Amino acid sequence: MKQQNLKTWFKSGSPWVWMTGGGVSIAVIMTIGLLMLIAVRGLGHFWPADVLEADYQVPGQPAQVVAGEVVEAEEVPRARLAASGLPVDADGGEFMTRELLKVGNRELFGADFNWVVGEWLANPRKPESLVVFERREWGNFYGYLLGVKESGRLVAEGEGAWKELLSRIERVAGLHEQLAQLERADIGRVNHALERLRLKERGLELGGDLDADAQADLAAERAQWGVRYRELESQLVVLQQEFNRDSVLVRTADGREEEITLGKVVRAYQPNAMGLGEKFGFYFAKLWEFVSDEPREANTEGGIFPAIFGTVMMTLIMAVLVTPFGVLAAIYLREYAKQGPLTRVIRIAVNNLAGVPAIVYGVFGLGFFVYVLGGSIDRLLFAEALPAPTFGTPGLLWASLTLAILAVPVVIVATEEGLARIPRALREGSLALGATKAETLWKVVLPMASPAMMTGLILAVARAAGEVAPLMLVGVVKLAPSLPVDGNYPYLHLDQKIMHLGFHIYDVGFQSPNVEAARPLVYATALLLVLVIALLNLSAVYIRNRLREKYKALDH
Template sequence: MTSGAASTASRHARFHWLNDVWPWLCAASVALSLLMLGALLALLLARGLGHFWPAALEEVTLRSGETLAGEAVRDVALPQQAGDERLYFTGNQDIAGVRWRWVTVDEIAERLQPDDLIRLERSPWSDFIGRLVAIEENDQRWEGDAAWQRLTTLLALPASQRQVSDLLLTTVDGQTLRQPLANVISAQMPNAMPWWQKATTWSSGVWRFLSEGPRAANTHGGVWPAIFGTVLMVILMSVLVTPFGVLAAIYLNEIAHQGRLTRLVRIGVRNLAGVPSIVYGVFGLGVFVYGIGGSLDEWFFSDTLPSPTFGTGGLLWASLTLALLTLPVVIVATEEGLARIPEAQREGAVALGATRLEMLTRIVLPMAAPAMLTGVILAVARAAGEVAPLMLVGVAKLAPQMPIDGDFPYLHLERKFMHLGYHLFDTAFHGEDVQAAIPLVYATALLLVLIVLMLNLTAIFLRHYLRRQRGSEC
């Protein structure tokens, strides 16, 4: 008895220790998750939004006597402790043939930041970094500070109202260039800017990133078409997946006989949630695009063949494919919400004379609405970040037309569209200058996270509103 009592006391002591430690382990896990999320957001904010802040330009003189100008990007340690190497963005690709330059730090004899260094964003060439000598406009010529003031005045005007002008430019090593003003997009003199002017330039750059289309193989410009395409596709996907997911969950939980077949169906639905997304893309390509879309072209658009209308990737097929991908998520979340509704609620409604349909529509479904929205939240979070299936069923690197315009029927479901996830992938791996695209990759990733967060918060607020109205739990 003594040894048994001692053993029992020892077990109780161990369980008591676990009870004391377990909350701390859970709290540490939550804290670690929040720290990792905060670190991710901080990285995206610093690298993404920091790209639009006007960076200082340096004029560097090497020990060999060579002079170059550019923006210092980063330092990298050389192997075998041979010192550091610094990467400069020098631009001027049409003059030097390259726009990036690695310089050994020990070779630098002098570094200056002259106020008169300018940076011009041009099309089609890369940025120009150097000095503005003069502006020639018809029979007039501006030099020095007057030339810079004239340049900023012209760039502030719409492109159609600008005078035909030429810029006379010179690099820090003495090479000259005549640049047509029509090919200049923006101009900066960052070393001479006060902080408030840099903040204004930063906000203008962020706005142009959000409101303009991409340029130069997605390494410049904005992402507005991708934002619009992402939000529109997610909305269409939600409209398509919600009714089918809810109806399937109602059938499985409220109508179907709870036997072996129903259990097998539930297992199949849960397994579908783990199928790789590219498999859904292949299914959408074969069934929706080539199957249904090809048949629609033969029946209704035969006069445009062999040019396909619905027999190619588009907004409709992408939305249907992602609706099919997220359907198991909505079914499972809704069914779990239905299962948590007390049986007494159903029995009480029937006892008061309600039909089965009235009981479902007026009692059960309103109480399960928060669970339905939970499923939609999870579906939106997954669909907004998917890339692999969209590459097969409708996403484009650059869509020539928006899916919505002023022409009837206004919403063109057959058109291809841009997506932030695919834009992020294409910019990072398929751009002409991956190094120049890295800041835009961070900015696009931050924007995608914020859009998913905004869509999720909208659904969460609606869920809490319904929960307060019905007093139900999700």
């Protein structure tokens, strides 16, 4: 009886329903778990951890004082520590504790991180007066504040030095913004204008039109820009002197004294003295810096805004390029092409293109878009700039076009399936009422197929936004802090190289000289890339749902 019931249960298909439901549940749980792991590992990096100070006594060596943030702790076999050359006593337990400290002070210790044996740490303490200096270069510096100097003269020490330090760091931050504005915007505008004058002069020379009057006009305009450049240069010198005016005296945990120029300091804080509210404020300030600032220290410090901007800009340009070509190809294959062997071969080829490895598209983009098409554009339109390439080098436009070629098969297939779902009776009814085929296509068929087009665009964005391999060949670089959009004509610089979140993850994770410092940023950037792609997809899903609701009545 039980065997009969089991056979009936299998024949009903319930086991397969449970299996598929279980598979979906496992996939959802694994996805959520992966996102949680990335979020915890990445977002925890920005929390102001307490700084531990302790006496470190290696057997047979003089005792020393160490200070740093405890990044990781693990149990390791005693024999493994002995094999690494440490003077480990053979007597004792099988395992010992090993802790990874972020000790900073790279110019003194040679590295930001150091492994210590936990059993050799004595008298652990967390002094509230210990200061963390986050620097623009060379990572963090840990020490005790002794005094503040202005132009080499001591202006504050003791208890009043901390408030003086904070006010002067705020002053330096304002000067840093002024310097950035002066160097990139104002001086950059002058350099851009001078370069355009040089190219204009070269173009007139190539065309045989560089007469005395033209040379005089160019010289007069160049002289005006030269005067402006000298004015800005004098302002720059004054600002740099003010920027590097102040410094601090600091004593490290082991007693050494150092002087740090405040122009090299981003912020200073005392994590051991901070309350919970202050730590949360610091945490969100660091998060904002991460998404709004440019990178520092070989991409292991600072923010990743140029990479966010480059990813979004490239994806949007790709979407603008891929949608019309994909939709037009699908319309031709479904509405106009004669359905026969040739059309079927074309559909098979389109489907196969969706499975071509991405790096192949990168090689094609480099060979055709950059060298052939870009080189031709340079010879036709930018001859005055040669031999320096303008479009004959990897850049934003070629990266977007390469991604468009990669994603166009997805848009074609999704759009064609949407066109196939529209009842033939609607087309015939529109034609019977006197509409032309083009009017029927434009006013009846395409609006009803628009949700399918958006589905194809969603799939294209999901695939293209996370690609890395082809972009390494056609325009994405390790560091490009200047955005492709600025106030200089033509405002959108499609020939400029960009940063990308996917390549940033690869570079920080596998090419960084400071592996321990880069590891949490890999998780944080990966989480941000997922969020950016999700935001782009959700925007497209919202538009698709609106279109679906709008044309639902026609579908019935």
